[in-house]
Amino acid sequence: MTIALLLQYLVAGVTYGAIYAIVAIGFGIVYNATGIINFAQGEFVMLGGMIAVSLQAFVPLPVAVLLAVLVTMGVGALVEILFIRWLDRPTVLRMIVITIGLSIGMRELALLVWGEGVRSLPYFTGDAVSALSVGDVHVSPQVLWVLGTVGVIVAFLVLFFGRTRLGRQMRACAANRDAARLCGIDAKGMVTLSFVLAAGIGALAGCVVSPITYVQYDSGTNLAIKGFTVAVLGGLGNSAAALGGGIILGVIESLSILVLPAAYKDVVAIAILLAILVFRPAGVFGNAATARLKEHV
Amino acid sequence: MSRTRALPLAVFAALIVVVQLATGIADKSQYLTQLTMAGYYSLPILGLTLLMGYAGQISIGHAGFFAIGGYVSGFLTTGNLTGLSDRWWVRALARLHLLASGQDAFDSPSLVVRAWPACIAALLVTVVVAYLIGKPVLRLKGHFLAMATLGFGTIVYRLVLGTSALGAADGISDIPAFHLLPGLDVSGKSALRVSNYYVAWGLVLVTVILLGNLIHSRIGRAMRAIHGAEEAATASGIDTQDTKLKMFVLSAVLAALGGVFLTHYNGGIGPSEASIMKSVRMVSIVAIGGMANLWGALIMGVLLNFLSMRGSFGSYDDAVFGGILLLIMLFSPQGLLRADLGRRLLRLISRRRKEPAT
């Protein structure tokens, strides 16, 4: 195994990982604000891609992507207002089941609207065979778009939650909702905002990734499971850690096909998930003490 | 058994017979096919009601156990050992009368495990797997438990889908009939429709009786205590982890039992039986039935599975289950058929009557 081939595997792993990391970050935002795992996060990614593909027949690509992100953000807000907002201190079980129901509902609606066919956006730069080469290692330019987008998103979120007033308000709500309301923060609005934000970054991910893969009405489900694995790996609720977790999972998955048949790649990912959940639920980068604080039962 | 418990059971048993006779008279005995399938699907649902409703532990991966039951028994009863007939363990199995010889589809000799030992083996495998998975995972709570069980279900799905010895995507076909008793076979032949219907529903009846006894026993009370307030339960000396694990394994075995019987009835099994959607369906039905309501889950399960198996929901099968799940969870989280529904309705009616006329 030459260094070049090893690097090629690593690049493949980082590519997978970036895709999962964005889904994980979406999970984290909603979880931070509400303590809910939104199983429908994968569907936001799917919607972003599908809507962009439908629009780019009429408007230039960047506009299509922007509109797709905005529309999906609207869907996120709608979902929160219609299904989550008015629930009165729901149990964890109820929330899990509701978001699963939402995930199924959105998937079936997508099937109704777009049919069962696969779609993908055109490559942002270059085409399906163009590759940037460093020696014997080849990378599609779209991969750089994906990594770049993920990087920008993470940077934005770190700044948003760390420096802006709105971000700090959201964090306050996450830490202690009642206290936050006593300080005059619109807790309900924060929850809606978290959904909007998660939907937006999910949609952006869906757009930037669809040239490499494709979107189909049921692409969301698989992404959700992998995304959750990464979120847990990295410590739920921590964007930068999710990125790290994504890279770790992606690389492990990629290298796993050296020893196992590729058909078992998913098994590897889930085995990792189970191991983390059992041995270190706070995640690789998380803090066990703060993770316990997030238990809303 | 008290009268309040014996009466519904007697009604249930009578209903089973009445339905069969009615379909016979109305010349609709083909309905028995989907009713039998729905019956076998009720077994994992009842087990899950026990686990989720009474013990309060969520599991979104129970179809995995159903599939383990079906695949293990299917694999053993179709795996041709003729080529290995000189190995010591094959000869040992033969001497214990655990093997059956015959001919395969190409008319060459076949040597497979009999259905009864295969069934026992499938249930044993399930106990082992459920124990190994349950012990670490049941320490988790809430979302983490949900995700862990979801992960387990997905692993089973991926394993059966990716393993060519288990037929990969095609699954296992030509699974022989299960010779339950001399003269009583579990198989899909149309001539055996009525007897198979009674086998399935007999199994369900026995399960309901046993689970009912369990719920009203000491272990059952311990289980409900855990659901109510786990710390308090521990404080009163209940070994919560042990109880949870026992319930998990029991519900897994029930699911596997359903899997074994349905697989022999269908004559085959595919990876779709292990899919996450199947697990979600089971959770939906338990939720709709009222979480801690065996009868509720049973009624809703039979209704929905019967309609689904007849294709009444068309291409929107998943949407129906997802939609119902959503609506119930949003508006009536206690389920549709609440245990105290009757009482509430009576209260509603009597309140109206007490109001003075205007």
Add this chain to the structure above:
Amino acid sequence: MNRVLNWIVLSAALFFAGPATAKEAIKIGAILSVTGPAANLGGPEARTMQMLVDEANKKGGIAGHPIELFLKDSGSSPEKAISFAKKLIEEDKVFAIIGPSTSGETLKIKGIAEEGKTLLISCAAAEAIVKPIGKWVFKTPQNDSHAARKILEHIKKAGLTKIGLVSSNTGFGKAGKEQVEKVAKELGLEIVANEVYEKEATDLTAVATKLKAAGVQAFINWSIEPAQAIVLKNARQIGLNVPIYQSHGFGNIQYVKAAGPAAEGVIFPAGRLLVADSLPASHPQKAVLMKYKKDYEAKFKEDVSTFGGHVYDAFLMLTKAVEAAGTDREKAREALEGVQGLVGTAGVFNFSAQDHNGLKADAFEMLTVKNGQFVVLQEGVDKKDAPAKKK
């Protein structure tokens, strides 16, 4: 909705047809994977089915019998296929069942069709469907063994010996994998890299890298799912520029679009439906292919694919059988076994009591992709795969 339409047509037909000419409706069941993992197959198949039934009923049905269609979506679940098959045969008493879309489901209902003495014309590809032969079970897609052989003979002729094989984790992929392994051994070709990938895979660079590391001189990508396009893209991106062969599961222009420039030069065997335009007018299949293509594309505004063609052929077979022998099942079955020279979309069918598929290797044409279109592969020296001559 369509059942209502069928009842209206049926009632109208019965009303307007005089008592002497009123013929009872013929019930046809269809079990297809309209949604679910094999929706790429079942979607076009179901649409084709509906289109053909509507068209036939406008002209009075098959041999004067109006058709009542019972279309069921099995979502690729064998347990649903089993339940639907029993319902269709025992309750609805259908004359024949078309489908299912996948081999796994078909194998599970083979026995039910035999027991119920109902014609089952499957749209799935596995050889096991017709081997061992079931009296009542037929299939319309070409045999994988022929496709595998055509590909491997082409590779051998090109002087390549070390090949790679990647297949998807579906019934189609598995069946093809077995056939390729068998025939490769026979022809003395060495498979140096053999991987199965998931049909939902989003990136297959790792698999492509493994192929490159093994030093393959060509590789075969056997799948019927969209993910096969990802393999093509990833392979070209990492600079694996060896000849790529696909299976007949590539027969949908959507896959070419998904792969973009990576699909250029890919070689694969397929039914001639994909190159119907470029066939000479004298070709025996031209008329049938053009008609199906035109009708389908006009009605559904999407490109025709070979998958829908399997239903087309099944319907043709049924029509032929009923026209020859009426609605007596045993007679229709025997008539079907005797059908020769039936021009369908997948090829020209010749059935017999031992051959319930009716197609040979010449049903395939070697195609390639040029400028994003399917074209017939032009071999400079050898025209071994010339269109089949009339029998």
